[in-house]
Amino acid sequence: MPGAIQSIERAAALLQLVAEHPGELGLGELADGVGLAKATTHGLLRTLRDVGFLTQDSGSGRYSIGTGLRQLADSRLDPHDLRSYAMNWADSLAVRSGEAVRIAAVVDRVPTIVHHVFRPDDSHQVLDTGLPIPGHATALGKVLLAWTVALPVRPGPLDRFTQHTITSSRVLARELVEVRRQGWAAEVEEQTVNEAAVAAPIRGAINRVVGAISLGGAVDQVCDSRGAPRPHLIEQLLDAAHSLSRDLVTARR
Amino acid sequence: MTAPGGHRSRTARYVLAVDQGTNSTRSILFDSSGRLLAIRQHEHDQHFPQPGWVEHDAAEIWHNLQRLIPDTLDDAGVSATDVAAVGIANQRETAVVWDRRTGQPVHPAIVWQDTRTAAYLETLAQRGIADEVRACTGLPLAPYFTASRLKWILDNLPGARARAARGELLFGTMETWLIWNLTGGPATGVHVTDVTNASRSMLMDIRTLRWDDAMLDLFDIPRALLPEIRPSLHIFGECVDLVPGAPIAAALGDQQAALFGQTCFDAGDAKCTYGTGAFVLLNTGTELVTSSRGLIPTVAYQRDDEPAAYALEGSIAVAGSLVQWLRDQVGLIRTAPEIETLARTVEDNGGCYIVPAFAGLFAPHWRSEARGVFAGLTAYVTKGHIARAVLEATGWQTREVIDAMNADSGLPLRSLRVDGGMTSNHLLMQFVADVLDCPVVRPLVAETVSLGAAYAAGLTIGVWSDFGALRRNWHRAAEWLPTIDATRRDAEFASWKVAVTRTFDWVQ
Numbered sequence: 001m002p003g004a005i006q007s008i009e010r011a012a013a014l015l016q017l018v019a020e021h022p023g024e025l026g027l028g029e030l031a032d033g034v035g036l037a038k039a040t041t042h043g044l045l046r047t048l049r050d051v052g053f054l055t056q057d058s059g060s061g062r063y064s065i066g067t068g069l070r071q072l073a074d075s076r077l078d079p080h081d082l083r084s085y086a087m088n089w090a091d092s093l094a095v096r097s098g099e100a101v102r103i104a105a106v107v108d109r110v111p112t113i114v115h116h117v118f119r120p121d122d123s124h125q126v127l128d129t130g131l132p133i134p135g136h137a138t139a140l141g142k143v144l145l146a147w148t149v150a151l152p153v154r155p156g157p158l159d160r161f162t163q164h165t166i167t168s169s170r171v172l173a174r175e176l177v178e179v180r181r182q183g184w185a186a187e188v189e190e191q192t193v194n195e196a197a198v199a200a201p202i203r204g205a206i207n208r209v210v211g212a213i214s215l216g217g218a219v220d221q222v223c224d225s226r227g228a229p230r231p232h233l234i235e236q237l238l239d240a241a242h243s244l245s246r247d248l249v250t251a252r253r
Numbered sequence: 254m255t256a257p258g259g260h261r262s263r264t265a266r267y268v269l270a271v272d273q274g275t276n277s278t279r280s281i282l283f284d285s286s287g288r289l290l291a292i293r294q295h296e297h298d299q300h301f302p303q304p305g306w307v308e309h310d311a312a313e314i315w316h317n318l319q320r321l322i323p324d325t326l327d328d329a330g331v332s333a334t335d336v337a338a339v340g341i342a343n344q345r346e347t348a349v350v351w352d353r354r355t356g357q358p359v360h361p362a363i364v365w366q367d368t369r370t371a372a373y374l375e376t377l378a379q380r381g382i383a384d385e386v387r388a389c390t391g392l393p394l395a396p397y398f399t400a401s402r403l404k405w406i407l408d409n410l411p412g413a414r415a416r417a418a419r420g421e422l423l424f425g426t427m428e429t430w431l432i433w434n435l436t437g438g439p440a441t442g443v444h445v446t447d448v449t450n451a452s453r454s455m456l457m458d459i460r461t462l463r464w465d466d467a468m469l470d471l472f473d474i475p476r477a478l479l480p481e482i483r484p485s486l487h488i489f490g491e492c493v494d495l496v497p498g499a500p501i502a503a504a505l506g507d508q509q510a511a512l513f514g515q516t517c518f519d520a521g522d523a524k525c526t527y528g529t530g531a532f533v534l535l536n537t538g539t540e541l542v543t544s545s546r547g548l549i550p551t552v553a554y555q556r557d558d559e560p561a562a563y564a565l566e567g568s569i570a571v572a573g574s575l576v577q578w579l580r581d582q583v584g585l586i587r588t589a590p591e592i593e594t595l596a597r598t599v600e601d602n603g604g605c606y607i608v609p610a611f612a613g614l615f616a617p618h619w620r621s622e623a624r625g626v627f628a629g630l631t632a633y634v635t636k637g638h639i640a641r642a643v644l645e646a647t648g649w650q651t652r653e654v655i656d657a658m659n660a661d662s663g664l665p666l667r668s669l670r671v672d673g674g675m676t677s678n679h680l681l682m683q684f685v686a687d688v689l690d691c692p693v694v695r696p697l698v699a700e701t702v703s704l705g706a707a708y709a710a711g712l713t714i715g716v717w718s719d720f721g722a723l724r725r726n727w728h729r730a731a732e733w734l735p736t737i738d739a740t741r742r743d744a745e746f747a748s749w750k751v752a753v754t755r756t757f758d759w760v761q
Binding site: 079080081083084087091092094095113117118120121122125127129130220249 | 288289588589590593635674677678698699729730731733
C-alpha cells in the first residue's frame, strides 16, 4: 500500500478493536492488541478521545466508541437541534443588546434563518424562521460563506438590494477574508435601508462552523456615527457565540 | 411597604427566587428589571420503592438549597445583604411530615406523581362523597392532591397520628418545609403554607380559604399538624442563616408562579407551560369559576388584605413525553428537536392521528381507562406524517382544554402565553396558534416559574410598585398568528375528536 499513513492505520486498528470489545479494554490490552508500545498507543487513544471518536470510562479507564464517531455518517447538526441549544443564549443576547437576534445555518445548501428572537420593545415584528437569506448581503450569510466549504461564492454579479449591497464577487471574496481574520461579519444597509447587523460563527466539534448568530436593528442603534458597529455590541455577540459553541461541544460529546 | 430587618442594605434591589421542582431545586437571582443574573441548580434523588410510588428526601432538598443559595450569590458577586426579598415556587401536592423538635422528616416525602392512594380514593368515591369534596375544595377525588398522601403517612407510620395530635409533628408541602427551615427550623421556624398550595391539598375550602373541618374529619387529619394558610404575596418571615434578615415575601405553587411570571394578572389571561406534560392556567379574576368540563378551579395568587385571584387549570398528561417516546421507545428520531425536521418533510398529517392516552386522559376527559391509539393509518402514511401527528396531539389537547375553559368561564381567550421546553418547536407553536385561532406568544425570559416567584416577592416588598411595572418587564420574544383555513381546521378537529373516542373503555 504505497503512501499509506502509518498513524491513521494504527488509529483505525485501535477503533476496530474498541468497536469489537466496547467498554472492555484499557490501555494495556489495546496496546497488546495492536502490537504497539504503551506510550504510542496512549497518544493515539488520547487524540481519538479528544476528537470525540472514543470515550473513556472515568472509573475503569476502559474505552468505547464515542458519539462523535457514531454520528460521523450523519454528522450534520440538525437546524432544530441548533435552535434548541441556542434558545437561552439568543434570549439573553436580545435582553443584553436590546436588539433582535437571529440564528442561521445552511439548510439544503441555502443559508436559512433557523431561529429568531424579537427586539425586546414589543413593537410589531414577524418571525423570520425558515426564510432563506442572501449570503452576500447579510452578516449571517457572510459568516456562513466565510466558513462553509460547501457554500462557494459563484462568480458573476450578485443581486442588488440597496446601494450598499456588495454586487461584485471579487469584492465579496476580499470581505470574506477580512471576516475570517476578525472573527465576525457586519452588514450596514446592505440588505435593507436603515438596518444593520453583526454576526459571528457558532462552532461545533473540532471547531467546525455549524451556524451563525447575529444581532441587528436600526443602523443608528447598531453602528456609531462613523457607521462602524459599536464595540460593546460586538463583544456581547462574541460572548454569546462563544458560550453557545461551548454548550454545543459539551452537549454533543 | 418597606422591608423589615433594619440591616437590609438601603440599596438592596435583588430578588432571589427558589424553584423547588420535581427533579431539581434551583436558586436564581434577578435584578430589578427582571433580568436573570445567576442561576444554580441541583438535582435530587427520585425514589421508586414500589410501582406507582414516588418519594423524595426532604432533608436532601433542604441540604441542596443550603449550598445553592450562597453559590448563586457568589456567581453574581452580590452580597446577602443586597437581597431585598426571597420568593419561593415549588412542586405542588407533595406531602412532607417532620418532627418539630429535631427538624428531621419522619417519613419520605410522598410526591404528587405517587398513586398509592388511588384504591383508597376509589372507596371514597363509592361512598358517594365525591360531590361533597368537590363542592368544598373544588377538586376531583384523584390521588393527584395532597390529603390522601398525608393520611397515608399518618395511617402507616406507627404512632404518627397520636404524635401529630400532641403537636409533635408538622406537615406541609415543599414551600412549608423550606420556609420553616429558612426561618430557623426547630428554634424559630415559621409553620405556614401559601394559599395556592393549600388550594391543592383537598383540605381547604376553596371559597373561605380556611382549613375545612369536614375535610379534616374525612381524611382523619389532626389540625395541630397543619400550617397556617397565608396569602401568596405576604411576608412569611425572615431568613435566619442563608440570607440573614431577608424577608421571604412570596410563595406560590410552580404552575401559579408561571402564570404570575407571564404577568397574567387580568381575568381572561392564560398561559400554557409545555414540558413533559402541559399545564394551562386561565386567570378568572376574583370570581371562583367551577367547571362542569373537567377543569380544576384553583387559587392563582392572593395579596395581603385582598381577595384571592382564582384560576381554572387544565392539565395534559402527555405532551413533550410523546416526543421523548418517539425518540427513546420508537427510535424514529435521535433528538427531540429533530421531530420538527421530520415533520417538515410533509405538508400535513396524511390522515394520521395519535391520541397519547398512555395512562388515561386528563382534562377535559378524565378517563383513566383510556389507552393510546394511532388512528387513520393507511399505506400512504410515512414517518413524517407520524411526526406531525405526534406534535398535533399536543396542539389538539391544548384546544380541548381551552374550549372547556372558554365554555366554563365565559372568557374567550385573546392570546395564549407559552413557556417550557417545547416552545423551541416552531412548527408546534404555529399549529397551536392555528388550532386555537388566536395568537401564541413566547416571552423573552423563559424561566417563568422562578421569575413569577421573584416578581411576587419583589411586589410584596416594593421592588416593583404594581402590576404595571411587572408588565413593562415582560417582552415578546416570538409570536405565532393563526394562518390555517377555518374549514380545514374544523374538519381536522372533528377527526381528532373521533380519534379520542377510540381510546375509551380500553382497560376493563
